[in-house]
Amino acid sequence: MDAEQWNKEQARVDDVRSQLKARIARDEPLVSELKSQVVGIRSEFWDDVTVNLAESDDRIETAVSMKQQAEVLSERERSHRALRSGLQKMRRLLPAPYFGRIDLVEDGTDGTPEPVYVGVASFLADDGETFLVYDWRTPIASLYYDYGPGAVRYETPGGEITGEMTLKRQFSIREGRIRSMFDTGMTIGDELLQDVLSRTSSSQMQAIVGTIQQDQNAIIRNDRERLLIVQGAAGSGKTSAALQRVAYLLYKHRSRISAEQMVLFSPNPMFSSYISSVLPELGEENIKQTTFQDYLELRLGKRWRLEDAAEQLEAVLAGPEADEEIRLRAAAIRSKSSVRFLERIEAFASGLLRSGMRFKGFRLRGRVVIARGQLEERFYGMDASIRLPNRIELLKEWLLEELERLETEERDADWVREEIEYLDNEQYRKIHKSLSRQRRAGADEDESVLEERLLRAEVARRTFRPLRRLAESLAWVDAAGLYKDLFRGEHAADAEEERWSEIGSRTLSALEEGRLLHEDAAPLLYLTELVQGFRMNTAIRYVIVDEAQDFSAFQFHFLKRLFPMAKITALGDFNQAIFAHSTELAASAWLQRLYGPEQTKTIVLRRSYRSTRPIVEFTRSLLPDGSGIEPFDRPGELPVLVRAGGPEERDRLLAADLLELEASAATAAVICRTEAESRAAWERLRRMPGLEKLKLVTKDTVKFETGLLVIPAYLAKGVEFDAVLLYDASADAYGEERLRKLFYTACTRAMHVLRMYAPGEPSPFFADAAPGSYREANPARS
Structure with missing residues (x-):
């Protein structure tokens, strides 16, 4: 790039920043003044409203006065929000107003190229029409990501625009100074990516839109299909693209979609914290974030002691694969997460229209007032064409009417007279208020008789209130009993799943103890909803599922029914499918059939x-089909296998490496196989000099922090660290084929440094690694 071009571009940066500074200086006092006005109007709202309710004309005047004051407040709040939003965008632009430029000659024009500068937000000149910077989400900005110089086209609300791109230029600007600038072809230049990727990690994911690649842009701007599946290699930018997609959709549909109409299902609360700053950095509000476990707890937590996914995985990793208990548990997880089991449950629910429905009777003071048999008789006495949830709704209406009738009957029972003696003073005052009202209304009934009648009604009403709540909540539908039926009798005999009899026995035992295994939670809730009717949230328009390979068929079907108006984006990597119920996203036939x-x-x-080329070349060689993963050409040191003479030497060597890395790495993570191993490692390592502040990350950790950490591999998914130190890379820890993906997941968390410590014979996975893709260090023999 010659000096003349450089100086010209720097002069434009200076000019845009000058206009930004002037606009910021103009708007800051306006925002402050509007805020003061809003606060003042709110605090003095009733002082400025004339309140007089004596006459009808006065009431009308009061209503008009309140309406006028509310409208003034609303107008000031809107003005404040709009001006504050614009001010925040200008402040974000000030250090680096833009990162890209394209020159476009639209077809049908005079052939003069129009320069288009692309940044994180739009910025118009004082005339209100000339774009000095285009928001990266505008239709014309898509050309920067999708094309190189040559023929181009893009969609606008008014139709398709075609033309020719004559220049594509990228900038690295910091604090108003151009650090680098280069003209490029199709892809975002490697120089810009090298600069971004060579930085150290932080406690929160960064929102970088200047390096979006063409395939990532296809994810961001897709708004057609109901289900968008993204299968991406570790470190391919799946999550970043998904959040940028959210920002794009909020921008595109800003007149009809808000952040409250989007929801993100993340793997755990710590991950939610890690990504929480991305959308605010892009100028948007955070969307709702939750986990599927949170939803299960909401729906089932009052009735059951729920096992979560982490506890399930810990149970499977607690012993060798050959252990009979481990084999049976893994078989149960696979079976209960399968499409076959889902189809069995759906067929079972359909059969309930003919027979097999289970209900619970209603008891009052130790005696049955509505028997199960009555419920069954009415249920199966309905027209055969009525759907299952509709029958339940009709039965609920009958139940409420029947309870009202029984309540009236019970008022004259002897027990009611006895219960009157136990009414407290507050209840007596309530009755006497009612008595006074009826007396004023002209009731001619004897006062003592009227008082007793009211007291009896109050006692009966209080006694029947819990029964009415049970009726309203459908607690009389024995969903747990129905689920148990799948594991016993003729239903169990018809099952084709491996070892179903043994699985059923273990399942029934857990349910009897009030425990709900993780693999049972979604199927039980799915069956419950098939019977009672699915709860729906029609307000949600977009659902993002991260680590979607860890979602079962039941969970995906649930999301489809729970959010019937939503488009779903499912992101994942089957190579990181560490749970027994995992879904192969790109090759799943049933997932393709979902919509x-x-x-x-x-x-x-x-x-x-994410990782340097040496780390990616090592990790991809661990996978049978890893050759399809393409490393970005960022140099770095080879991964290191450290052979130690035993656990004590391993701890000493690892501690020394941690202290060495602390000076250069923002985050260095000691990754262990399980939480139990993590806690034991943390206890040993933090006793060593200099490591007293070593942090332990568990499933209860809600905020991701930088520094020196110890963390289980499954909690590290989706997160990245400057350095990863694999605590135990021996055959004792990773000797079984089922652990290959867990080993791969742990190693792919490393950005710059990967060291693996084997206090014994190394894992057989090293034998599969490409020759020369790692080096060995053997301090014991050096």
Whole structure:
């Protein structure tokens, strides 16, 4: 780039920043003044409203006065929000107003190229029409990500625009100074990516839109299919693209979609904290974030002691694969997470229209007032064409009417007279208020008789209130009993799943103890909803599922029914499918059928950006089909296998490496196989000099922090660290094929440094690694 071009571009940066500073200086006092006005109006609202309710005309005047004051407040609040939003965008632009430029000649014009500068937000000149910077989400900005110089086209609300791109230029600008600038072709230049990727990690994911790649842009701007499946290699930018997609959709549909109409299902609360700053950095509000476990707890937590996914995985990893208990548990997880089991439950629910429905009777003071048999008789006495949830609704209406009738009957019972003696003073005052009202209304009934009648009604009403609540909540539908039926009798005999009899026996034992295993939670809730009717949230328009490979068929079907108006984006990596119930996203036939092939699109991200080339070349060689993963060409040191003479030497060597890395790495993570191993490692390592502040991350950790950490591999998914130190890379820890993906997941968390410690014979996975993709260090023999 010659000096003349450089100086010209720097002069434009200076000019744009000058206009930004002037606009910020103009708007800051306006925002402050409007805020003061809003606070003042709120605090003095009733002082400025004329309140007079004596006459009808006065009441009208009061209503008009309140309406006028509310309208003034609303107008000031809108003005304040709009001006504050614009001010925040200008402040974000000030250090680096833009990161890209394209020159476009639109077809049908005079052939003069129009320069288009792309940044994190739009900025107009004082005339209100000339774009000095275009928001990266505008239709024309898509050209920067999707094309190189040559023929181009893009969609606008008014139709398709075609033309020719004559220049594509990228900038790295910091605090108003151009650090680097280069003209490029199709892809975002490696120089810019090298700069971004060589930085150290932080406690929160960064919102970087200047390096979005073409395949990532396809994810961001897709707004057609109901289901968008993204299968991406570790470090391919899946989550970043998903959050940028949210920001794009909020921008595109800003007149009809708000952040409250989007929800993100993340793997755990710590991950939610890690990504929480991305959308605010992009100028948008955070969307709702939750986990599927949170939803299960909401729906089932009052009735059951729920096992979560982490506890389930810990149970499976607690012993060798050959252990009979481990084999049976793994078989149960696979079976209960399968499409076959889902179809069995759906067929079972359909059969309940003919027979097998289970109900609970209603008891009052130790005696049955509505028997199960009555409920069954009415249920099966309905028209055969009525759907299952509709029958339940009709039965509920009958139950409420029947309870009202029984309540009236019970008022004359002897027990009611006895209960009157136990009414407290407050209840007596309530009765006497009612008595006074009826007396004023002209009731001619004897006062003592009227008092007793009211007291009896109050006692009966209080006694029947819990029964009415049970009726309203459908607690009389024995969903747990129905689920148990799948594991006993003829239903168990018909099952084709492996070892179903043994699985059923263990399942029934857990349910009898009030425990709900993780693999049972979604199927039980799915059956419950099939019977009672699905709860729906029609307000949600977009659902993002991260680590979607860890979602079962039941969970995906649940999301489809729970959010019937929503489009779903499912992001994941089957190579990190560490749970027994995992879903192969790109190759799953049942997932393709969820909305149908015509409403489903799959995008595969093959390039890995997180780690250096040596780390990616090592980790991809661990996988049978890892050759499809493309490393970004960022140099770095080879991964290191450290052979130690035993656990004590391993701890000493690892501690020394941690202290050495602390000076250069923002985050260095000691990754262990399980939480139990993590806690034991943390206890040993933090006793060593200099490691007293070593942090332990558990499933209860809600905030991701930088520094020196110890963390289980499954909690590290989706997060990245400057350095990863694999605590035990021996054959004792990772000797079984089922642990290959867990080993891969742990290693792919490393950005710059990967060291693996084997206090014994190394894992057999090293034998599969590409020759020369790692080096060995043997301090014991050096």
